[in-house]
Amino acid sequence: MKSLSPTDQLFLWLEKRQQPMHVGGLQLFSFPEDAPDDYVAQLAEQLRQQTQVTSPFDRRLDSRLAQPVWVHDDHLDLEHHFRFDALPTPGGVRELLRFVSAEHSHLMDRERPLWEFHLIEGLGNRQFALYSKIHHSLVDGVSAMRMFQRMLSTDPSQRNMPPIWALPRRRGRKTDDSQPSLWQTIGQILGASGKQLGTLPKVTRELLRTVNEARKDPAYDSIFHAPRCVLNEKITGSRRFAAQSYSLARIRGICQAFGTTVNDVVTAMCANALRTYLMNQDALPEKPLIAMVPVSLRKDDSAEGNQVGVILANLHTDEPDPVERLTKIHEGIRAAKDRYAHMSSEEIINYTAMMLSPAAFHLLTGLAPKWQTYNVVISNVPGPKETSYWNGAKLEGMYPVSIAMDRLALNMTLTSYNDQVEFGLIGCRRTLPSLQRMLDYLEEGLTELEQAAAR
Amino acid sequence: MKSLSPTDQLFLWLEKRQQPMHVGGLQLFSFPEDAPDDYVAQLAEQLRQQTQVTSPFDRRLDSRLAQPVWVHDDHLDLEHHFRFDALPTPGGVRELLRFVSAEHSHLMDRERPLWEFHLIEGLGNRQFALYSKIHHSLVDGVSAMRMFQRMLSTDPSQRNMPPIWALPRRRGRKTDDSQPSLWQTIGQILGASGKQLGTLPKVTRELLRTVNEARKDPAYDSIFHAPRCVLNEKITGSRRFAAQSYSLARIRGICQAFGTTVNDVVTAMCANALRTYLMNQDALPEKPLIAMVPVSLRKDDSAEGNQVGVILANLHTDEPDPVERLTKIHEGIRAAKDRYAHMSSEEIINYTAMMLSPAAFHLLTGLAPKWQTYNVVISNVPGPKETSYWNGAKLEGMYPVSIAMDRLALNMTLTSYNDQVEFGLIGCRRTLPSLQRMLDYLEEGLTELEQAAAR
Numbered sequence: 007m008k009s010l011s012p013t014d015q016l017f018l019w020l021e022k023r024q025q026p027m028h029v030g031g032l033q034l035f036s037f038p039e040d041a042p043d044d045y046v047a048q049l050a051e052q053l054r055q056q057t058q059v060t061s062p063f064d065r066r067l068d069s070r071l072a073q074p075v076w077v078h079d080d081h082l083d084l085e086h087h088f089r090f091d092a093l094p095t096p097g098g099v100r101e102l103l104r105f106v107s108a109e110h111s112h113l114m115d116r117e118r119p120l121w122e123f124h125l126i127e128g129l130g131n132r133q134f135a136l137y138s139k140i141h142h143s144l145v146d147g148v149s150a151m152r153m154f155q156r157m158l159s160t161d162p163s164q165r166n167m168p169p170i171w172a173l174p175r176r177r178g179r180k181t182d183d184s185q186p187s188l189w190q191t192i193g194q195i196l197g198a199s200g201k202q203l204g205t206l207p208k209v210t211r212e213l214l215r216t217v218n219e220a221r222k223d224p225a226y227d228s229i230f231h232a233p234r235c236v237l238n239e240k241i242t243g244s245r246r247f248a249a250q251s252y253s254l255a256r257i258r259g260i261c262q263a264f265g266t267t268v269n270d271v272v273t274a275m276c277a278n279a280l281r282t283y284l285m286n287q288d289a290l291p292e293k294p295l296i297a298m299v300p301v302s303l304r305k306d307d308s309a310e311g312n313q314v315g316v317i318l319a320n321l322h323t324d325e326p327d328p329v330e331r332l333t334k335i336h337e338g339i340r341a342a343k344d345r346y347a348h349m350s351s352e353e354i355i356n357y358t359a360m361m362l363s364p365a366a367f368h369l370l371t372g373l374a375p376k377w378q379t380y381n382v383v384i385s386n387v388p389g390p391k392e393t394s395y396w397n398g399a400k401l402e403g404m405y406p407v408s409i410a411m412d413r414l415a416l417n418m419t420l421t422s423y424n425d426q427v428e429f430g431l432i433g434c435r436r437t438l439p440s441l442q443r444m445l446d447y448l449e450e451g452l453t454e455l456e457q458a459a460a461r
Numbered sequence: 462m463k464s465l466s467p468t469d470q471l472f473l474w475l476e477k478r479q480q481p482m483h484v485g486g487l488q489l490f491s492f493p494e495d496a497p498d499d500y501v502a503q504l505a506e507q508l509r510q511q512t513q514v515t516s517p518f519d520r521r522l523d524s525r526l527a528q529p530v531w532v533h534d535d536h537l538d539l540e541h542h543f544r545f546d547a548l549p550t551p552g553g554v555r556e557l558l559r560f561v562s563a564e565h566s567h568l569m570d571r572e573r574p575l576w577e578f579h580l581i582e583g584l585g586n587r588q589f590a591l592y593s594k595i596h597h598s599l600v601d602g603v604s605a606m607r608m609f610q611r612m613l614s615t616d617p618s619q620r621n622m623p624p625i626w627a628l629p630r631r632r633g634r635k636t637d638d639s640q641p642s643l644w645q646t647i648g649q650i651l652g653a654s655g656k657q658l659g660t661l662p663k664v665t666r667e668l669l670r671t672v673n674e675a676r677k678d679p680a681y682d683s684i685f686h687a688p689r690c691v692l693n694e695k696i697t698g699s700r701r702f703a704a705q706s707y708s709l710a711r712i713r714g715i716c717q718a719f720g721t722t723v724n725d726v727v728t729a730m731c732a733n734a735l736r737t738y739l740m741n742q743d744a745l746p747e748k749p750l751i752a753m754v755p756v757s758l759r760k761d762d763s764a765e766g767n768q769v770g771v772i773l774a775n776l777h778t779d780e781p782d783p784v785e786r787l788t789k790i791h792e793g794i795r796a797a798k799d800r801y802a803h804m805s806s807e808e809i810i811n812y813t814a815m816m817l818s819p820a821a822f823h824l825l826t827g828l829a830p831k832w833q834t835y836n837v838v839i840s841n842v843p844g845p846k847e848t849s850y851w852n853g854a855k856l857e858g859m860y861p862v863s864i865a866m867d868r869l870a871l872n873m874t875l876t877s878y879n880d881q882v883e884f885g886l887i888g889c890r891r892t893l894p895s896l897q898r899m900l901d902y903l904e905e906g907l908t909e910l911e912q913a914a915a916r
Contacts, residue, residue, distance in 0.1 A: 023478075023568060023570070023571065024570065024571075024572065044550060046549075046550070047549070047550035047551070050549065050550075081891065081894075083890065083891070083894075085559075086699055086890065089559075089563065090549045090556075091549055092547040092548055092549040092550070092552075092583055093547055094501075094502070094505065094545045094546055094547040094582055094583075095499060095501070095502035095505075095547070095582060096502070101545075104540075104544075108544065111570070112567045112568075113478060113567075113568060113698075115478070115479065115566070115697055115698035115699045116478065116479075116698070117479065117697035117698065117699075117891060118697065118699065118891070127549055127550060128547055128549075128583075242570055242572035242573065243568075243570035243571070243572065244541055244570050244572075244573065435538065435541065436536070436538070436572060436573070439536075439538075
């Protein structure tokens with residue numbers, strides 16, 4: 007038996023029918039060279055034998071003294087968690103994305119361990135896919151990515167590699183050293199206030215106190231300035247998932263031409279996608295959109311590892327010129343990083359809390375925001391740097407599948423793999439129709455900048 | 462805009478994460494003789510063009526003055542409702558049942574019309590399947606079956622036949638002339654009391670009043686006498702679906718040998734399946750299980766059409782001899798029918814209400830029953846009598862997919878088609894592990910009676 011952390015509890019509180027709180031990942035693999043044609047069916051059969059389920063995948067929710075706890079599930083039914091699925095004809099990317107869109111829309115059964123792992127055949131070209139779905143109360147996105155990396159190897163000849171639910175337990179490793187997210191910030195606010203997280207009303211009261219403190223801050227006006235946008239309406243329970251790989255070499259070429267970082271360029275790609283998508287719907291706000299973006303804060307002389315902060319980045323979606331837009335985004339992100347550079351860790355936490363509290367408050371209460379602090383989440387999860395294999399099957403691409411929420415109908419999460427930047431967009435398919443078109447607009451943003459660089 | 466009937470509202474009230482309130486159907490078809498190999502993919506493409514969605518499939522829920530109403534969905538997204546899916550290798554019955562089990566477990570999105578229609582390829586033997594899922598607030602099981610029959614034709618050469626969501630509207634037809642179910646009984650209780658159905662507490666108060674009235678009745682003791690059983694525990698959100706066809710000729714052979722009806726024999730098959738399944742789990746109650754069974758009450762001299770009543774049938778699961786068991790079931794059902802024969806319509810309604818109210822009360826309040834009136838629902842929905850086709854594809858089998866509920870973890874629904882009796886079992890897969898074994902026990906029950914008849 008194990009108590010849930012305050013952050014884990016938040017994900018259970020926030021979950022409702024139209025707002026499932028699970029994260030996912032889609033991985034695309036090619037068959038090992040010597041694999042038979044029925045390779046995926048054989049793999050399914052092997053995976054069905056992997057009944058030794060390790061932590062945290064053996065945990066189900068229970069309650070003790072009205073508090074939620076994790077307990078070991080004594081009747082774990084692997085057939086419920088591991089699913090072998092197939093894509094319909096013609097088995098292309100479109101069918102794969104449709105499959106993930108539908109599966110990611112479904113709430114999981116709280117009476118069981120909150121995860122599913124789908125092995126998907128029918129892709130053609132001797133490829134197959136894995137789609138995994140894990141409740142955010144069980145693992146955060148960064149921990150999930152780490153688990154996937156532990157499942158993989160850079161050695162194509164390695165075999166007998168277990169699936170994620172049967173990985174040997176690693177002892178003495180902290181798994182919560184990830185980026186400060188909206189969630190961890192809420193936890194930090196509460197931790198800093200020295201109060202026990204007991205009930206939802208207590209948390210929201212505490213957040214409101216933080217918001218009211220923030221209003222006394224001179225930076226207040228510059229914080230609560232995101233425009234109203236269709237991205238910030240209430241959502242429904244159905245999702246659209248769109249995913250694509252983009253060449254890191256192409257992005258680096260643009261960085262060299264304009265003196266920007268990779269993060270600046272991917273942010274500009276997102277800005278272009280949002281601008282074009284919203285213009286085509288006649289829904290682009292006059293004022294520029296604001297994105298919540300995690301950035302690396304590592305200083306060269308620090309041995310502290312990856313310290314990551316959250317900034318609110320102006321996407322300059324009102325700027326028609328792509329190079330101007332990139333330059334302004336670059337300057338905005340640099341200024342925000344510079345601000346962090348002169349802050350202590352405690353100041354960073356307070357500042358982040360000030361930025362994120364209004365959104366957290368509205369999420370928890372369900373109230374429509376009076377102040378919109380940001381319109382969209384653009385998140386970046388580190389991925390494997392080298393070509394990776396699972397039981398000899400080469401990983402061709404991996405795409406994060408995140409969470410859409412009320413007032414945050416779109417989440418753009420990206421990761422890196424080998425020489426690729428992998429985008430996964432998840433959104434409410436009612437609030438944001440034809441979301442998949444954003445993939446074209448991401449590509450268009452990249453091409454426009456390449457063409458400008460070539461001039 | 463259209464108000465919801467009291468019965469329709471009940472299904473919304475009763476729905477929760479672990480208790481979705483949709484009904485479904487699984488149909489198995491073989492390709493038309495001249496069909497190409499990619500027939501199902503072509504059919505999918507044709508169905509995607511069927512964007513003229515007719516009532517009730519164009520309705521979504523909304524609320525007016527805090528009351529739920531149906532409104533026309535102006536942004537109906539057919540891709541959300543019509544899904545083209547595929548079974549994984551080897552594409553057998555097992556994979557098909559797994560698929561239906563998983564899909565039937567998912568709650569639907571209340572912001573959209575509450576139905577899904579899945580076209581399923583990958584079955585092999587030039588066959589395909591349809592799985593449809595419709596919320597019980599939109600149609601009841603009998604109406605759904607009628608709609609499916611309207612979708613079909615006895616003419617194999619007929620083409621351009623629309624799917625269920627695009628059927629031309631039939632005017633001036635009542636669709637609520639079906640059997641008195643648990644739900645309609647609740648409606649009748651309230652109708653009889655002359656009160657408006659406004660809130661859930663009102664309904665449960667009214668039911669409790671009926672239960673308390675029933676306790677004054679001399680028949681009371683004989684009514685509340687179902688044993689406690691694992692079938693009547695709280696359920697989880699995941700389902701197992703099992704389905705099989707049995708030959709009507711075999712069943713008729715047994716009827717002739719023992720002077721029983723078809724309904725007696727299928728009830729005895731269910732009794733054997735429940736007895737063997739529960740014995741294997743060491744969970745068979747000493748006292749016999751009681752099933753709620755709908756029966757035909759038509760008298761030969763009546764032109765009233767199909768009048769159907771509900772009886773509580775003793776399944777005699779304590780009786781080891783299959784012929785003895787069948788004989789006792791036959792006598793019990795005949796006695797219950799005889800009782801109805803001497804009752805007026807109003808008396809039948811009152812009597813049914815008395816039988817069903819305790820279960821309805823416990824369902825609505827979530828309270829554990831003090832008295833269990835029945836352990837399982839065995840329901841029979843009339844199906845097509847002749848070989849039927851849909852756009853030239855021959856219907857090979859059709860299986861009802863009903864609802865499992867708290868305290869009613871198993872539903873056995875059967876229908877007739879041509880020369881077959883089609884069983885669909887739906888249950889909570891945690892409360893009732895390996896439910897699919899009941900199919901073998903149904904067959905075993907049939908074989909045992911055949912062997913006894915041959916002696």
